[in-house]
Amino acid sequence: MVRVRFAPSPTGYLHIGSARTALFNWLYAKHNNGKFILRIEDTDKERSKEEFLEEILGSLKWLFMDWDEELTFQSKRFDIYKKYAEELVKQNLAYMEGPAIIFRVEKEKKIAFEDMIHGTIEVSTNEIKDQVLMKSDGTPTYNFACVIDDAMMKITHIIRGDDHISNTPKQVMLYEAMCLPLPKFAHIPLILSKGGGRMSKRHGATSIFEYKNMGFLPEALVNYLSLMGWAPGNDREILPIEELVKLFDVKDVNKTGATFDMDKLVWINSQYIKDMPIEKLLPKTVEYLKDKKVLDDKFDEARWTEVVKAYKERTRTLEDLISVYKIFFGDTLEYDEKATEKYLKKPNSKDIISKCKTAVEGLAKYDKHSIEEAYRKLAEEMKCKAAELIHPTRVAISGKTVGAGLFDMMEILGRNTVLQRLGKFC
RNA sequence: GUCCCCAUCGUCUAGCCUGGCCUAGGACAUCAGAUUUUCAUUCUGACGACUGGGGUUCGAAUCCCCAUGGGGACGCCA
Numbered sequence: 147m148v149r150v151r152f153a154p155s156p157t158g159y160l161h162i163g164s165a166r167t168a169l170f171n172w173l174y175a176k177h178n179n180g181k182f183i184l185r186i187e188d189t190d191k192e193r194s195k196e197e198f199l200e201e202i203l204g205s206l207k208w209l210f211m212d213w214d215e216e217l218t219f220q221s222k223r224f225d226i227y228k229k230y231a232e233e234l235v236k237q238n239l240a241y242m243e244g245p246a247i248i249f250r251v252e253k254e255k256k257i258a259f260e261d262m263i264h265g266t267i268e269v270s271t272n273e274i275k276d277q278v279l280m281k282s283d284g285t286p287t288y289n290f291a292c293v294i295d296d297a298m299m300k301i302t303h304i305i306r307g308d309d310h311i312s313n314t315p316k317q318v319m320l321y322e323a324m325c326l327p328l329p330k331f332a333h334i335p336l337i338l339s340k341g342g343g344r345m346s347k348r349h350g351a352t353s354i355f356e357y358k359n360m361g362f363l364p365e366a367l368v369n370y371l372s373l374m375g376w377a378p379g380n381d382r383e384i385l386p387i388e389e390l391v392k393l394f395d396v397k398d399v400n401k402t403g404a405t406f407d408m409d410k411l412v413w414i415n416s417q418y419i420k421d422m423p424i425e426k427l428l429p430k431t432v433e434y435l436k437d438k439k440v441l442d443d444k445f446d447e448a449r450w451t452e453v454v455k456a457y458k459e460r461t462r463t464l465e466d467l468i469s470v471y472k473i474f475f476g477d478t479l480e481y482d483e484k485a486t487e488k489y490l491k492k493p494n495s496k497d498i499i500s501k502c503k504t505a506v507e508g509l510a511k512y513d514k515h516s517i518e519e520a521y522r523k524l525a526e527e528m529k530c531k532a533a534e535l536i537h538p539t540r541v542a543i544s545g546k547t548v549g550a551g552l553f554d555m556m557e558i559l560g561r562n563t564v565l566q567r568l569g570k571f572c
Numbered sequence: 573g574u575c576c577c578c579a580u581c582g583u584c585u586a587g588c589c590u591g592g593c594c595u596a597g598g599a600c601a602u603c604a605g606a607u608u609u610u611c612a613u614u615c616u617g618a619c620g621a622c623u624g625g626g627g628u629u630c631g632a633a634u635c636c637c638c639a640u641g642g643g644g645a646c647g648c649c650a
Contacts, residue, residue, distance in 0.1 A: 155650045187650060246648060264577070273575050273646080281648035288650045312576060312645035335578080335643090342642070370584095373599095377585050381598040400578095400585085403643060407583050410600045420613080460612045521609090536609040548611050 148180025149302045152206075152213075153292070156186060157193040160205040161352035162406060163307065163337045163345045166371045170334055171305045172211045173372065173394040180302075181214040185295055188221045189285045205354035209364050210387055218299065220291050227286035230294055230324060231279045239323050240279060247280040249290075249320065257315040262303075262332040263399055269315040277316055293317045297326035305332045305396055308403070309344070332396045335375045335403045345406055361434060361463030363422075366415040374404040384417055416462040424455055434464040435471055444475040452558045456550035473544045474558060479567065481545040489538040489547070490571050500572040501528065502539050503565060512561045514553035521553075543567045 152168040154160065160168075175182035184206075188194040206213070231247040234240035240249045251274050258268040279290040286294075296304060311333050321328050339345045345352055357367055368387055377400075378385060378393045385393070419427065428447075431454055435441040453474050454467070461467060473479065489495065505520045506512075521539075525532040540552050543564055549555060556564050 153650090157650075190649065193649080243648095248648090267576075269576070275646090278648045283648075285648085287648065292650090307644090308577065309644055313650095315576095333577085338643075340583090344643080373584065375584090377598095379586075381586070383584090383599055402578060402585095404585090405583060407600070410584065413600055416612080457612095459614090462612065466612075518609095531609090533609050540610065546610090550610095552609060 147302070148175060148178040149183060149300055150175050150180065150305055151183040151185050151296070151299060151301050153185040153187050153295075154202050155190070155193075156188055156195060156199040156202060157190060158198055159353040159355065160202045161345060161354065162357075162371070163352075165205065165209060165354050165367075166337055166374055167305065167307055167334065168206060168211055169209065169368060169371050170376075170394075170396060170399065173390055174303065174305060174396050175214075176391040177394050182211070183215050183218070183299060183301070184213045185218040185299065186220065187288070187291070188219055189288070189291060191221070191285075194221070201353075201355065208358060209354065209368050218295065220286070220295065223291070223295070224285060226298075227291050227294055228280060228284070231286070231290070234279065234323060237323075244282055245280075245284065246278055246282045249277040249279050249323070251276050251319065257318050259314055259318050259328070259331060261311075261314075262330055262397055263401060264311075264333060267311065267314070269312075271315075271319075274316055274319075277320075279320075289313055289316050290320060293320045293324070293326065296329055297321070297324075301329050303330045303332060303396070305334060308333050308336050332399070334396075334399050335401060337374055338403045338405045340405060359437075361465030361467075362411065362415050363418050363430065363464070365422075366411070366418040369418070370411045370414050374406070375399050375402070384414065384421075412462050419461045419464075420459055422458075424451065424458070427458060428454055431464055431467055435467065438468060440468050440471055442475065446475075449474065449558060452554075456554045456558065460550070469546075470549075473546075473549075473555075479543075479545040481541070482547065485541045485545070485547045489541045495538060496572055498535060498538050499542055499568055502535055503568040503572060506556075506561065506564060506568070509561070512557070514551075514557040517556050518553045538571075539568070542571050 150171040152164075152171050154164060154168075172182045174180070184203075186199060188199075231240060234249065235242060235247060238250075240247050242248075251271050253272055255271040256268055257271060257274075258266055261267055277289060278287050280286055314331060314333075318328065320326075337345045354367075358364070365387065368390070369383075369385060372385070372390050372394070373383065376394065376398060378390070428451060432441065432447075432450070450471075453470060457467070457470055461470075469480075490499070501524060502521070505524045506517065509516050509520055521535055522532055525535055528535075536552050537547065540549060540555070541547060543559060544555060559567075
């Protein structure tokens with residue numbers, strides 16, 4: 147039975163890199179019908195905060211990563227670590243230095259381990275100095291607690307970032323000293339930021355919830371993250387999570403660091419928005435607008451449904467929908483300056499708009515087909531292209547040159563609003 | 573500095589293990605065309621890479637070595 151773990155330290159929020167590590171663990175567990183377990187590495191009392199834990203768990207849930215079994219907190223296991231450390235002292239494999247307990251490293255030895263991604267990695271113990279196991283304050287060090295916990299939790303595969311490669315020989319020594327069974331290791335490449343160097347708080351947004359805030363769908367983020375250091379083959383890129391579970395194998399993860407590319411994430415997000423059925427997408431848009439405090443008492447679900455249908459093809463992030471909401475539910479419109487200049491302030495603009503207005507007023511039936519028909523007819527009468535009517539109308543009723551199909555927009559807005567907005571430019 | 577890891581288009585990657593099918597495939601981005609009432613949609617096309625040098629071999633992106641470049645680790649942080 148495969149048992150993997152994700153072991154965050156609640157000293158900060160969950161960022162892209164850790165989320166990807168968690169995802170690879172989760173995918174590996176699901177693919178093998180194994181368990182995905184969470185261990186909270188909160189040995190640093192000063193820096194560990196409850197709110198960070200909440201944020202980390204919330205982020206994992208948002209990304210569909212459910213975990214098995216109860217959370218393990220290292221802070222509750224100090225006496226266990228101490229017992230193991232004292233045993234090592236008894237065997238003379240470690241020694242006391244004041245209240246601290248330190249592991250004795252024998253020189254001139256080779257420590258080798260098998261990595262599922264990198265193959266054999268070998269290091270001389272000459273590179274490793276004696277290792278602190280228990281600190282003077284009675285808390286265990288990372289490398290020590292990690293080994294004991296992984297063994298006690300019967301973790302079979304340790305999938306973690308490349309940056310832990312140099313910790314591994316130290317841990318292997320401890321496994322051997324305590325006669326604990328060695329798990330399999332897989333060190334996955336780090337995610338790098340644009341300027342080179344690992345993703346960090348300094349380089350752009352890294353908290354998972356920030357991506358939520360920017361209007362990304364968790365489905366899209368999971369999909370994108372899975373493609374950082376791994377590829378399913380057959381040139382496939384858009385894969386639902388079930389498909390990822392089916393195809394993922396940690397052996398196929400590559401060794402090279404991957405640079406995070408926002409453009410591609412945005413593109414994947416747009417694909418998810420475009421292809422998501424309206425029933426599924428709608429609640430997500432509503433929740434997003436609520437979170438953003440954009441949704442107000444003018445909201446009308448039936449109308450919003452029509453809006454989303456009309457716009458989803460060209461929506462890249464949920465954030466795009468904020469300005470769209472304002473067009474359909476706001477009182478005052480924000481006009482794009484260049485657009486007004488081009489379409490509403492020309493000498494003949496007033497004439498065009500008032501003719502359009504008259505045409506809309508004269509409509510027996512108000513729906514997109516009738517409106518279109520009227521516009522085409524009017525263009526014919528005016529001996530001009532329909533586009534010459536359409537562009538000014540679009541700017542007048544939405545403030546923008548871009549958007550969904552004009553006649554869809556007009557139908558959704560309703561005759562009164564359209565007339566009122568056109569009236570401003572006659 | 574020492575040790576470790578890595579090296580295919582600007583970016584993510586396929587191919588590498590098991591050398592020939594690679595005049596190196598796909599995607600994002602960029603640019604150009606087409607369609608559309610607009611484009612932030614869609615479709616076409618263009619641009620664009622095996623880091624360098626040595627081997628091994630009839631043959632190397634693929635195997636080996638060196639150099640270079642990038643990343644990581646060297647905490648009583650995790």
